[in-house]
Amino acid sequence: MDWDDLRIFLAVARTESLSGAGRRLGMDASTIGRRIARLEGAVGAALFAKTPQGYALTAEGARLIAPAEAAEQGANAAAEAVRREAGLTGQLRIGAPDGCANYLLPQVARDLCAAHPGLDIQIVALPRVVNLTKREADMAVAVSPPDTGRLTVQRLTDYHLHLAAHRDYLRAAPPIRDLADLRGHRMIGYIPDMIFDRELDYLSETGVESAAITSNSVSVQMQAIRAGAGLGIVHDFAIPFAPGVELVLPDRIALRRSFWLIRHADDRASRRLSLLADLLAQGLRAEVARLESQLRRT
CATH class of the missing domain: 1.10.10.10 (Winged helix-like DNA-binding domain superfamily/Winged helix DNA-binding domain)
Structure with a gap:
């Protein structure tokens, strides 16, 4: 055959x-x-x-x-x-939620390709869980560990999120001194019936029942916040890419989540994929730490 x-x-x-x-x-x-x-x-x-x-x-x-x-x-x-003998070469397809894919993986891919010029890295940004059983990717970053399938799971790193808004919105809007004040503000968040993982249900953390502007994309939500459209929960590692966006009630609303690296169980025998998984994990941990440290210095 x-x-x-x-x-x-x-x-x-x-x-x-x-x-x-x-x-x-x-x-x-x-x-x-x-x-x-x-x-x-x-x-x-x-x-x-x-x-x-x-x-x-x-x-x-x-x-x-x-x-x-x-x-x-x-x-x-x-x-x-x-x-x-030629080192790490060939194609590597990485699936990831769009927050990770937009704000973290481009820098990690840059460094991997610089160290291993023979690599061809593909980043698949999906507003859902990547299906490794159907080989949509070689490995995937997820926001919670899967509970089914022949998969191996590795915890990568914690990351943090806060309520934020653009300073132009905050200047024009009523002051926000406590959680109760949020009810008089326009919120930005996920489309409720398109939340594909319970870890993404951020709005309940604010005490506000619904958002006026919603998207299934983290990047679209951030662009709406940058445009001064309202307040939303954002990744700390994304804020350095959004000049003018500031934390709101950081002592009252602070979330912590984790990234997980998911691989097909059969790939454990591949030395190449195991090395690439280790390098990807190291790169993502370092990039989250670097970007979050920039926010702490501001």
Whole structure:
């Protein structure tokens, strides 16, 4: 059985579509379809059933997953052995919530690429949990540890959040001396039904029941705060990127959360990915500490 056909099979199984597999592999959907048909001919059974939601594995397809993933691990190990002498090279795709992806990972990726010029780093910013089982990324940063799946979890670092607003908003708005004063102010936060992790439910910390301006993106919320649209809970590490944004009631509203590094359990055997995970963890810890220390000095 051809490994390349198995590689295509896994891509379709993980994306549940020919076009999605094609985008992941850099191939057109018609070629993907022909290769799947060839593989089905080789095994003598249909591997996928077309449904309104996409391509679902048949019973025969589900049985092929384990041997296909074993072949994938073997191919990855062989490729890793070939490039080991050349240092850390090749593609690394990192999934992360958009706060981490926007304010932390660009600097970490810069330093990793400077130290290892052969690396190709892709940052996938998603307002949801990255699905490593479907190989949406090689590893992912999350705001809480998963409780299902064949995954390994490593605590990276704590980070802090505070209520903040732009100084232009604060000059024009009624004074804020206590939590009760917030009820007379415009709040900015997450769209309630799009909060994908309980750790992101910040608004309850303020005692205010609803926000006037909401987004599923941390970056959009920060831009609204920078525009003087109101008050919101923001990451301390993001404030150095937002001139004019100031803490509000820092002694009354102070949150602490954690970042976690998530990897597929099968990747523990990869020396390359383990080294990259260690370097990523070190870089994120250092960058959170650096940016939060800037806020403390102001």
